[in-house]
Amino acid sequence: MAPRDPILGITEAFNADANPAKINLGVGVYYDDNGKVPLLDCVRRAESLMMEQSAPRTYLPIEGLAVYDKAVQELVFGADSPVIQEKRAITVQAVGGTGALKIGADFLKRFAPEGTEVFISDPSWENHRALFEGAGFTVNNYAYYDAATHGVNFEAMLADLKSMPQGAIVVLHACCHNPTGADLTSAQWDQVIAAVAERGLIPFLDMAYQGFGSGIAEDGAVVRRFVAAGGPLLVSNSFSKSFSLYGERVGALSIAAGSAEEAARVLSQLKRVVRTNYSNPPTHGGKVVATVLNTPELRQLWEAELAGMRVRIKQTRDSFVAKLRERAPAHDFEFVREQVGMFSYSGLTKQQVEQLRAESIYAVDTGRICVAALNSKNIDRVIDAIAKVL
Numbered sequence: 150m151a152p153r154d155p156i157l158g159i160t161e162a163f164n165a166d167a168n169p170a171k172i173n174l175g176v177g178v179y180y181d182d183n184g185k186v187p188l189l190d191c192v193r194r195a196e197s198l199m200m201e202q203s204a205p206r207t208y209l210p211i212e213g214l215a216v217y218d219k220a221v222q223e224l225v226f227g228a229d230s231p232v233i234q235e236k237r238a239i240t241v242q243a244v245g246g247t248g249a250l251k252i253g254a255d256f257l258k259r260f261a262p263e264g265t266e267v268f269i270s271d272p273s274w275e276n277h278r279a280l281f282e283g284a285g286f287t288v289n290n291y292a293y294y295d296a297a298t299h300g301v302n303f304e305a306m307l308a309d310l311k312s313m314p315q316g317a318i319v320v321l322h323a324c325c326h327n328p329t330g331a332d333l334t335s336a337q338w339d340q341v342i343a344a345v346a347e348r349g350l351i352p353f354l355d356m357a358y359q360g361f362g363s364g365i366a367e368d369g370a371v372v373r374r375f376v377a378a379g380g381p382l383l384v385s386n387s388f389s390k391s392f393s394l395y396g397e398r399v400g401a402l403s404i405a406a407g408s409a410e411e412a413a414r415v416l417s418q419l420k421r422v423v424r425t426n427y428s429n430p431p432t433h434g435g436k437v438v439a440t441v442l443n444t445p446e447l448r449q450l451w452e453a454e455l456a457g458m459r460v461r462i463k464q465t466r467d468s469f470v471a472k473l474r475e476r477a478p479a480h481d482f483e484f485v486r487e488q489v490g491m492f493s494y495s496g497l498t499k500q501q502v503e504q505l506r507a508e509s510i511y512a513v514d515t516g517r518i519c520v521a522a523l524n525s526k527n528i529d530r531v532i533d534a535i536a537k538v539l
C-alpha cells in the first residue's frame with residue numbers, strides 16, 4: 150500500500166465526523182463567506198456563451214488551445230514582455246498547475262545534464278518533492294521558513310542558494326507560499342534573482358495563486374523581474390484557485406528561451422512530453438479561461454471577482470488576529486496579518502492541532518490552516534477553540 154496523502158487524510162477524518170458543527174481548516178481551496186466553493190460569475194457567463202455556440206469536442210492540439218496559450222502567456226509574462234516580442238516565449242496548456250510542473254519536470258529530466266538536482270523550499274507544497282522525484286530527480290531542500298519569527302529565514306535561504314551546484318533547478322513560489330503564507334519582500338527577490346544568475350541556476354517559478362497576494366500584476370511582477378535578469382526560466386501557473394475551476398484542471402507551463410529558434414526546439418520537446426503523458430489537454434476549462442481572458446467585459450468581471458476573494462482573505466486575517474488578541478491576549482498572532490494568500494502556518498503545534506480535532510476542528514498537523522475556510526459564521530467557534538488549546 151502506498152502511504153496516505155496527509156491532507157486528503159484530514160478530509161477523510163472530517164467527512165467521517167458526525168458533529169454538524171465540524172470545521173475543516175485543512176483544505177486547499179477557497180470558500181466564500183457562506184462556506185461554499187464559489188462558481189464565479191465570469192465563468193458562468195463564459196459557459197453560457199459557449200453553450201450558445203455549442204461546438205463539437207475534437208482533440209485540441211498537443212500544446213493546447215492557441216487562444217488560451219496566447220492569453221495565458223500575456224498574463225504570465227505581461228503583454229509587452231520582451232520574451233513575447235522576441236518570440237522566445239513558449240506556453241503550453243497543462244492539466245492544472247500540477248500537470249504544468251510535471252511536464253516541466255519531465256522535460257528537464259530529459260535534457261538536464263546527468264546528476265542535476267532539484268531544490269525546493271523547506272517546507273514546500275507537499276507534492277513538489279514527489280513530483281520531481283517521480284520524474285527521476287534527487288530533490289533537496291533549501292532553508293525557507295523560520296518558526297521562531299513566523300517568517301522567512303532569508304539569510305539561510307540566500308546562503309543555500311549561493312552554495313547550490315551550478316545548473317541546479319530551484320523551485321520558487323512566485324507568491325502566496327504554500328504552506329507557510331510567508332513571502333519574500335521585493336528587496337529579497339532582488340537578491341534571489343542575483344544569486345540565481347550568479348550560480349547559473351535554473352529557476353522554476355510555481356505560480357498557483359496569482360491574484361491572491363497583492364493583485365494580478367503585482368503578484369506576476371516576479372516573473373517579469375526574472376525575465377529582465379535574462380537566463381532560462383520556467384513558470385507553471387494554475388487557474389484552479391484564481392478562477393475557482395479546481396476540477397476542470399486548467400493551468401499552463403511557460404518557458405522563456407534564449408532565442409526564437411531555441412523556443413521552437415523547446416516547444417517540439419514539450420509536445421513530445423505531453424504526447425507521451427496524456428496526448429493533449431482537455432477542452433472545457435481552457436475554453437472557459439480563454440473566453441474570459443479574451444472578452445474585455447468578462448475579464449473585468451474576473452478581475453473584480455478575484456479581488457473580492459483576495460480582500461475577503463485579508464479581512465479574515467485581520468479579524469482572526471483581532472479576535473485572538475481579545476480571547477488570548479498572552480499570545481501574539483500579529484504575524485498572521487503579514488502572511489499572504491490562502492494559507493497560514495498558524496504556529497499551532499501538532500499536539501494543539503490534535504486537541505482542536507477533539508472539538509471537530511480540523512487543521513494540518515504542521516499547524517497549517519486555510520484562512521479562506523474561515524467565515525463570519527464559524528470564526529468565533531474556531532477562535533474559542535484555539536484560545537482553549539493555547
Ligand SMILES: Cc1ncc(COP(=O)(O)O)c(C=O)c1O
Pocket residue numbers: 177244245246247248274322327355357387388389398399400
Ligand atoms: C504551490 C502549489 N503548486 C501547485 C499546485 C497545483 O495546482 P493544481 O490544483 O492546479 O494542479 C498547488 C495546489 O494546491 C499549489 O499549492
